[in-house]
Amino acid sequence: MGIVVQKFGGTSLADSEKIKNVARAVIKEKENGNNVITIVSAMGHTTDFLIKLSEEVSNVPSAREMDMLLSTGEQVSASLLAMAIEEMGHPAISLNAWQVGIETEPEYSNARIIDIKTERLNKHLEEGKIIIITGFQGIANGDITTLGRGGSDTSAVAVAVAVKANRCDIYTDVEGVYTSDPRIVPNALPLKEISYEEMFELAHVGANVLHPRSVETAREFEMPMRVRSSFKLDNLGTLIIGVDKMEVTKPVTGVARDNSQVRVVICDVEDKPGNASKLFNLLAANNLSVDMIIQSYARSSNNTNDIAFTIASENLNRFKAHEEEIKSILNLSNIFIDENISKISIVGSGMIDRPGIAAGMFQSLAKAGINIKMIATSEIKISCLVDREDSEKAVVELCRHFELDGLEVAEVRGNLPSDVL
């Protein structure tokens, strides 16, 4: 008997009727003949409600106490789901992080899982029980830690790896991973399959389907994942697997838009060694993550560089607090900030060793009259910064160019073990 690990998010668990619906989905998998372990997030807006309470009692609540507070949300949904499953006649048991033994680094708010004990899980599975585990949380040195927003996805994959599950199903309110945002490209379709690498890049550039760390973990341990709808149980959604197991790889799998960044342009930085390093060291020391970076060639006329980079919009105020310091260190008069930008990315394992993909992207944007402000590339991703007002048009154009609209995706074939499907 194989093991299937499932994860249900807060939207799927928002009220008692939805919890009963999830209970039916869990039981369906059990009745398919699998042992089932289900990871749950907190119900609906519980986490937001708890954060609001913390803000009422403290301006700067400690991360340790926030984790203590927020971890209750998953415990509520886990016990309610266990009750609902038992009410439907199947033995079930809810377990939180310390009961399972989900050990993380001793970090609060954004810990990484380092070990998951399997003794208790195996014992309850042997007893024939459906196990419900609180997602999003772990323990470290006797304290409760959390994995960061969306961390339940990572809990699910880590548990799946620990118990050697056949696969890990992430149930959401969408039908799978789409070629692009259906709100922008109405005829975008859910993909039947996508590689870990592609999904990882998409997760990072604004396709908010999965927690990036969950995809990273699944890739590392070759755990097949499915992204599927908790409201359409017969729909298998999107399978995420190793690129070597995919039969057909199109050059570009998805187009994503990320509106969460702002561009900072620093002009006329004197071109001498150490200036860029001073700048980025200062940003790093203040925990300001930088995404795209461009440094232009030194101009012959005055021997200065322009440096442009992007940071998360939510960090803009913190950046501004250091603006004067940066000016004085680099001897500048002006820093330009552009908030009306979007990052448009195309992702695809198939672009490796296939020339012309980048050229096709730039040409397609140019033909649509869209100006590219910055470019960054990785092996399987090309990102362009454009004006936010051009961003929807850019996504539509790129979907058209790379044939991702109304896409008839290839059927899943190849050398997958049959129990994954």
Add this chain to the structure above:
Amino acid sequence: MGIVVQKFGGTSLADSEKIKNVARAVIKEKENGNNVITIVSAMGHTTDFLIKLSEEVSNVPSAREMDMLLSTGEQVSASLLAMAIEEMGHPAISLNAWQVGIETEPEYSNARIIDIKTERLNKHLEEGKIIIITGFQGIANGDITTLGRGGSDTSAVAVAVAVKANRCDIYTDVEGVYTSDPRIVPNALPLKEISYEEMFELAHVGANVLHPRSVETAREFEMPMRVRSSFKLDNLGTLIIGVDKMEVTKPVTGVARDNSQVRVVICDVEDKPGNASKLFNLLAANNLSVDMIIQSYARSSNNTNDIAFTIASENLNRFKAHEEEIKSILNLSNIFIDENISKISIVGSGMIDRPGIAAGMFQSLAKAGINIKMIATSEIKISCLVDREDSEKAVVELCRHFELDGLEVAEVRGNLPSDVL
């Protein structure tokens, strides 16, 4: 430096403003020069809200999952209180039952504490931290247990005993333990002191100030307790101590009314050995607790007894389900149930070896024209069953007779260690 353990109930923690108020009370005790450990209940109506959720997903939720669910309430209030205290500049840390190591019997819903580890508590106290502990809960065999409604009082006393605290303060929304219910006897006063034994009897007969098990534990380990107001911090409330440490003992300390019972009268039970035992065995086998019991002498005329007893109103439906069985076992035609009764009790360590107290009670009720339906006595308590419509008058009369109205209670004197006060 001594240790003071405090407990705050849900009413005192109902919203963020009240949590901040409690934070100030905790800090006040710390600034008095004591190490402080604070036990908290769930905020306001959280427990009721969680029970409602459980009822929506299950008709008969398992006790294990209920404890898993309900224990989150205290974790929320504990972490919020720790945040509020830290915001006011004092280091604090919240701990739940597994983090402390509060071990209970392996019972759900109504477990008894069997051990409390002190390593982590002592460590954090040495670090100068105020410790906030989730009340009401424990662990057994890696599962979460709860101590029953009001169990946070018992958590507090048990922690106080474990860390050898100077005293245990139970903060409530009243100013202490009253001679009688102020809603009935408007000039009833809070007592300055009361013995464990008296408090234990009062807690059992409807004075809903303290969880009876907390008083039992405090008596066993001679832990001084205070019942005091979380809204009037300068008021020391009522001290609960050993009777040997009380300077003045009045014969009667308090009058309590209990409206939560119904009387069952079974007439014409044949007077032969084993009949009473059959009846009460059947009740016990069905988990129906009986409080007062009277068996009248066999009447010479027909050689039968009348048996009367009281059970909790909330168990009446379960009792009725067994009515026919009882009739057939005892060969009866009728069982009479009287729901309109109240149990009126007078309690006082001073009644031991002091004759005339019971007589005074009966005479006082008789003079007021109140009929007594049943009588039960213990060493320091006399209870009479009366018609519910007479119950307020009975309380008022007994307070007048035993001089408990407008009582000028004696100042606390005697051989108490000064650090208790």
